[in-house]
Amino acid sequence: MTTQYYTASSLDGFVATEDDSLEWLFPLGDVKEAGFPTFIAQVGAIAMGASTYEWMLRHSDKVVEDSGSPWPFSQPCWVFTHRELPGIDGADIRFVQGNVKDVHPTMLEVAAGKNIWIAGGGALAVQFHDAGLLDEAIIQIGSVTLGQGKPLFPRRVTNPPWRLLSVRQIGSGLAELHYALPGR
Numbered sequence: 001m002t003t004q005y006y007t008a009s010s011l012d013g014f015v016a017t018e019d020d021s022l023e024w025l026f027p028l029g030d031v032k033e034a035g036f037p038t039f040i041a042q043v044g045a046i047a048m049g050a051s052t053y054e055w056m057l058r059h060s061d062k063v064v065e066d067s068g069s070p071w072p073f074s075q076p077c078w079v080f081t082h083r084e085l086p087g088i089d090g091a092d093i094r095f096v097q098g099n100v101k102d103v104h105p106t107m108l109e110v111a112a113g114k115n116i117w118i119a120g121g122g123a124l125a126v127q128f129h130d131a132g133l134l135d136e137a138i139i140q141i142g143s144v145t146l147g148q149g150k151p152l153f154p155r156r157v158t159n160p161p162w163r164l165l166s167v168r169q170i171g172s173g174l175a176e177l178h179y180a181l182p183g184r
């Protein structure tokens, strides 16, 4: 049972452009080929930041096109926000705010032995990291640069470094790096 930050990033470390576009990402590889179905099958609870959730609300047409539903996850999802955001019919979405340490035990309990997916963005992943709750990072590095945007992990982590567990090529557009965090 691990808490994993799983996301795609540009080569220069951004998960989205500064205006929250992911258009650069979609041509780089097929999500099915990327191993996402295998990954998500092991997930029992999801955490995401408000901007990531709002991206899904804004792009519900694409989400439906890709998955057949405006909310593609069967797992409960904790959305961190200070605001009142709309829910999605039929989705188990729990709006929370504050310290991730207070939310994580409930996520573990609900996940019932499965993994916890920190879907992003980077600032939320950092909060789990800083609370000592992040076990692994699985990053698909796309072969494009954005120059600027929303950072993958807005924190300096140099010593000890993350331990590389595996590298996997996904077509010609993505390389997946799987890391264990120090002490894990």
Ligand SMILES: NC(=O)c1ccc[n+]([C@@H]2O[C@H](COP(=O)([O-])OP(=O)(O)OC[C@H]3O[C@@H](n4cnc5c(N)ncnc54)[C@H](OP(=O)(O)O)[C@@H]3O)[C@@H](O)[C@H]2O)c1
Pocket: 007, 008, 009, 014, 015, 016, 019, 020, 021, 022, 025, 048, 049, 050, 051, 052, 053, 055, 056, 080, 081, 082, 083, 096, 097, 098, 099, 100, 119, 120, 121, 122, 123, 124, 127, 150, 151
């Ligand atoms: N490349 C990928 O695979 C990938 C993966 C994930 C996300 N993304 C993209 O990355 C972009 C967003 O990244 P981001 O890092 O800017 O944003 P984010 O983490 O999705 O959302 C940040 C916002 O979440 C809320 N928040 C975070 N921590 C909180 C806490 N502890 N308590 C209460 N609220 C909290 C705050 O919003 P409020 O205070 O306004 O409520 C904060 O501004 C989106 O475009 C998303 O689609 C890409």
